[in-house]
Amino acid sequence: MTETGASSHRVAGTDKDVLVKVENLQKYFPVQTTSLFRRNHDQVHAVDGVTLEVRRGETLGLVGETGCGKSTLARCIARLCDVSAGRVIFDGRDITSLTPRQMRPLRREMQIIFQDPYGSLNPRRRVGSIIGDPFALHGIADGAERKRKVQEVMELVGLKPEHFNRFPAEFSGGQRQRIGVARALALRPKLIICDEPVSALDVSIQAQIINLLVDLQREFNLTYIFIAHDLSVVRHVSDRVAVMYLGKVAELAPAEDLYQVPRHPYSNALLSAVPVPDPKKSSDRHQIILIGDVPSPIDPPAGCRFHPRCPKAQERCATEEPALASVLGDSAEHVTACHFPVEKGEDLSNTSRVSVPPSGSQTT
Amino acid sequence: MALLEVSDLHVSFPTPDGVVRAVRGLSFAVETGKTLGIVGESGSGKSVSTQTIMGLTRGARVSGQALFEGIDLLAMSPKELRSVRGAKVGMIFQDPLSSLHPYYRVGWQIIEMIRNNHHEISKAKARERAVELLRLVGIPQPDRRVDDFPHQFSGGMRQRAMIAMAMSLNPKLLIADEPTTALDVTVQAQVLQVMRRLQEEFGTAIILITHDLGVVAEVADDVVVMYAGSTMEKADRYETFGAPHHPYTEGLLQSLPAYGGERERLRPIPGQPPSLINLPGGCPFHPRCPYVMDRCRAEMPPLFEVGGNPAHTSACWLSRDQVERAALRTKVVGQPLAAPAVP
Known part of the structure; x- marks a missing residue:
């Protein structure tokens, strides 16, 4: 079973195959300064000019470090927050500036699964009524019919329908995440945004939920935006993966391409930092250890945002911002925003800028 | 010392x-x-x-x-x-x-x-x-x-x-x-x-x-490797990841999305970890174990030496003979595991 139903959508699609289109999306958050003159110029550039599309039936993985804007991007797509600039097109319709009331009918079509199965379920409500919420909010089914539908969806995600009247506290972490999945699935949406859906779960349970998500996608032809910091999980579920850094897409490629031949130095560093559960492999690979931390998104570096930490950075990188384009003969599907992309087999781990130097010599 | x-x-x-x-x-x-x-x-x-x-x-x-x-x-x-x-x-x-x-x-x-x-x-x-x-x-x-x-x-x-x-x-x-x-x-x-x-x-x-x-x-x-308060397996890292003996260690490794492998279906360990108040009798892992035998339900196995290295021990009744163990493994794990069973 190496082929998932979603893979057939890997071919470059026409507009009809595109479910979500994001054009030059920007989202800034003002920083509250409590100075005497209420100076309020600072802004966090959470998402800063992202253009990408999500195709019907595919899983688009979003990866990057904390604060790179991956969750904010997903929230903008679901219009859970206002967009500062740019456009979001969902299912052929521009939803960038719809009011909450106008958004409401569209909410049926896009749902979110959250990370924390303990925090995202109201502990004082019964599971049946939590999963029944989407039906109630959209006035779809009532009374006995609603109960039947809720039990149907509970069965679908592997919960026992007779647990309808239990409270979330009576379920384990994995089962609670199933409740979250059931709630998202209840109205058979077109798009499900999975925001770190398995990060809080133990390894053995994690695999159960991932299998469930993959099965449901195949059965209902769902489209996923899958956010996770665990890169091996993202690789497993995604058709295409976007690597984000400081509010921008650094590289976007079919999953296998990205993991086999990452072009952006940041993607290389990110992938090489993942611990490999195989001691034989881990001792002979070249790990790239980045110096320092991600710069502040309030005042991101000019040019390529990764240049202060990049092992390959040159003068041009500090002044000229690279555009997303396919490089070094990659297919049109594999785009990288870098002036000096990494060749296959190139070793970055020996470059002086990457490893934490021994005590005393670091003065950045 | x-x-x-x-x-x-x-x-x-x-x-x-x-x-x-x-x-x-x-x-x-x-x-x-x-x-x-x-x-x-x-x-x-x-x-x-x-x-x-x-x-x-x-x-x-x-x-x-x-x-x-x-x-x-x-x-x-x-x-x-x-x-x-x-x-x-x-x-x-x-x-x-x-x-x-x-x-x-x-x-x-x-x-x-x-x-x-x-x-x-x-x-x-x-x-x-x-x-x-x-x-x-x-x-x-x-x-x-x-x-x-x-x-x-x-x-x-x-x-x-x-x-x-x-x-x-x-x-x-x-x-x-x-x-x-x-x-x-x-x-x-x-x-x-x-x-x-x-x-x-x-x-x-x-x-x-x-x-x-x-x-x-x-x-x-x-x-x-610990499970429900007990040691399941002890070994150096090469043996733990290269030749795990205990079915729990094996299950953990199998449920990882294989890094560098194919996009095949994951093999989770079915079921949930037990409650520490009401532990199952015998080996705590037996309700989730694909190899479970009658003896596992009755008796907690001590740590046996497995394989050639005396430092590699595993708390499991399964055969310590690697060849026999490998045969069992293909027999049990070879057939696709059932979809996640939820009690």
Whole structure:
């Protein structure tokens, strides 16, 4: 079973195959300064000019470090927050500036699964009524019919329908995440945004939920935006993966391409930092250890945002911002925003800028 | 003699719902300069065991022995333990923000740690040492950052500051309880590198507690796999990952999305970990085990030596003969596992 139903959508699609289109999306958050003159110029550039599309039936993985804007991007797509600039097109319709009331009918079509199965379920409500919420909010089914539908969806995600009247506290972490999945699935949406859906779960349970998500996608032809910091999980579920850094897409490629031949130095560093559960492999690979931390998104570096930490950075990188384009003969599907992309087999781990130097010599 | 030798440790907590048996008969040893990885899922007792050794579990019923440099930590008075904590055994925890006091400067907290144990050291000297330590763990501009508050540090820097603090008294043993779980992979790589370098430099023994099999494979010399308070398997890292014997270890490895493998269906361990109040009889893993035999339900297996290496032990009744074991494995695991069964 190496082929998932979603893979057939890997071919470059026409507009009809595109479910979500994001054009030059920007989202800034003002920083509250409590100075005497209420100076309020600072802004966090959470998402800063992202253009990408999500195709019907595919899983688009979003990866990057904390604060790179991956969750904010997903929230903008679901219009859970206002967009500062740019456009979001969902299912052929521009939803960038719809009011909450106008958004409401569209909410049926896009749902979110959250990370924390303990925090995202109201502990004082019964599971049946939590999963029944989407039906109630959209006035779809009532009374006995609603109960039947809720039990149907509970069965679908592997919960026992007779647990309808239990409270979330009576379920384990994995089962609670199933409740979250059931709630998202209840109205058979077109798009499900999975925001770190398995990060809080133990390894053995994690695999159960991932299998469930993959099965449901195949059965209902769902489209996923899958956010996770665990890169091996993202690789497993995604058709295409976007690597984000400081509010921008650094590289976007079919999953296998990205993991086999990452072009952006940041993607290389990110992938090489993942611990490999195989001691034989881990001792002979070249790990790239980045110096320092991600710069502040309030005042991101000019040019390529990764240049202060990049092992390959040159003068041009500090002044000229690279555009997303396919490089070094990659297919049109594999785009990288870098002036000096990494060749296959190139070793970055020996470059002086990457490893934490021994005590005393670091003065950045 | 090993630096720390824990034998037959039992920890249980009386609660209104019944007695939670968190650790049941744990034994392990840590050698100077080596790293012992303890892996297990939530509730497997991995944190409770080390916290108990350091006298940090209140209201627990404890039995067993924990010999540190030949002296039993479990028999020590709280006052004696205080002199061991920090000075001889350093600890770092998962969440560096709640381990650092938000109200005091980072440097002040390190200085306090030093002066608390060595009253003769002057403030200025201790401060010098704090700067030196921060430099050692790779904090940029340590002479300036020493006066920062914890909130001015990023997550990775905080964890490195915690390591600096834990190392400030040159402890012989460092207990790291999920030190990188809250960090990004790139930062995790930095922190692990710092720990490795300090170990090389000072010969510190490390107990690394984590649920991340990848981290263990990278840094641990020996690995203890825990489940429901008991040791399932003990081996060096090559055998743990290359030739696991216990079905639980095997199940954990199989449920990982294979890194570099095909996009095939994952093979989760079916079911849930048991309640520690109501443990199943016999082997605690038997309700989820694909190889389960009648004997497993009745009798908890002791740790047997498996394979050629005497240090590789596994608490399982399954054949210790690798060939026979391999045949069984294909028989059981060869057939596709049922979809996740949910009770």
